[in-house]
Amino acid sequence: MGALLLAEEESPLITVNEQGRSPFVLICEHASRRLPKRLGTLGLSEEDLARHIAWDIGAENVARVLSRLIDAPLLLQRYSRLAYDCNRPPDSADAIPEVSEVTVIPGNRNLTSEERLARMREIYRPFHDGISALLDQRAAQGTRSALVSLHSFTPVYKGKPRKVELGILHDRDTTLSSRLIKSFPKVDARLNEPYGPRDGVLHTLNMHGFVRGLTHAMIEIRNDLISTERGQDEWAQRLSVPLIQAATA
Amino acid sequence: MGALLLAEEESPLITVNEQGRSPFVLICEHASRRLPKRLGTLGLSEEDLARHIAWDIGAENVARVLSRLIDAPLLLQRYSRLAYDCNRPPDSADAIPEVSEVTVIPGNRNLTSEERLARMREIYRPFHDGISALLDQRAAQGTRSALVSLHSFTPVYKGKPRKVELGILHDRDTTLSSRLIKSFPKVDARLNEPYGPRDGVLHTLNMHGFVRGLTHAMIEIRNDLISTERGQDEWAQRLSVPLIQAATA
16 A cells, blocks of 8 residues: 555654664654644644644754763654654554644544554554664664653643643653652652553553563653753753663663 | 564464455454464463463354354464463553463563564564455455454353353444344343453454444353354354344444
């Protein structure tokens, strides 16, 4: 079956610093608000397409700076999570959300099975295959890997303000998260907040980390703290310190 | 990466009556108690390897007879669910169970990531890719598909007897299950018993059915009712009636 969605557009996988020597492999599923051309605007305004519902504001640059600081490979997903949320299992209704927070996504309603399959096959599959391939390659070279995914969350969700500044999320593997949570004494940092594994947000880390037995953690930064380049640099630096320590431990 | 598990053994996918003209595509993930040679006996006795923990007793033949009666394609998984449970997401600990019911599975403990990956890649992946390929092929031919998976359950689980004889399981799609449940007035038939979607047992149907928007149902027969060929034939016949009716509706 040929490409029904991306046609001549680029692959969803963006690989940065592939040969990075850190044990950490950084992942950013919600880096971008770009939409595949065939999806138009999904029926949304420019304003909505700039909001957190379309992407994790600030996360891409935090991830890119962190990748340089700790010399880690970074895998970014090129398209908006409104096109396909690569951090959800394909049988979850959230993978192609019809409503995000309180905003209806007209272009995600009444999809045919061909449209739904095309998004899964052309966005989810190559992105996750790319993660697998990099992890295979590192394993074949005898390089240890641990997974860290980078996200941001909105300071106000469905009208409720969130005080937490940094969420360290984990599911069954707590090795890295329990270490990281101690590393931010001056920050309102919490484990599995503002959401956690019960909300189904650990998909990428569970899929790749659990099957391979890799330690992993998901990092969520409140997006008002990383809405500027300065904030992004600052947070990348903060995160780099415990990760470099953990890498050499 | 070459085959680490199956080596020169056969593919996990067994396709029966591929050109069957029924809208129903039958699936039997737990058809067999055969183990890949490299796994030996998983450290279990012959007796344990004959129990329900290794396979769905009777389900294969019910599925084969039903496939003939309704002229439906049938996809069977060739290896024991103790090697890999194809009806669980790969990030579930149940996919390669260390304990099944109350029996420890020694050969599933302390697996390396290579061993775990090999089972997923050589059993789960080709089986599910085979389901996708058949559904793609039918869609390309303009053939309507609906999914029915066939299972059996033990009459006594962890010491507790089960009265239910027939379970019709569904998750978000209730179209077919609500129809089927009315078709067995003389049987103790129940919806989402003896377990249901919250137990994570709808994986195959959700993965293929949800993404493609296909109606689907999971059929669970108490295995003492289908432990003989006669029982298997009888149940295949019983099931064929409402399925043929639904197919022409």
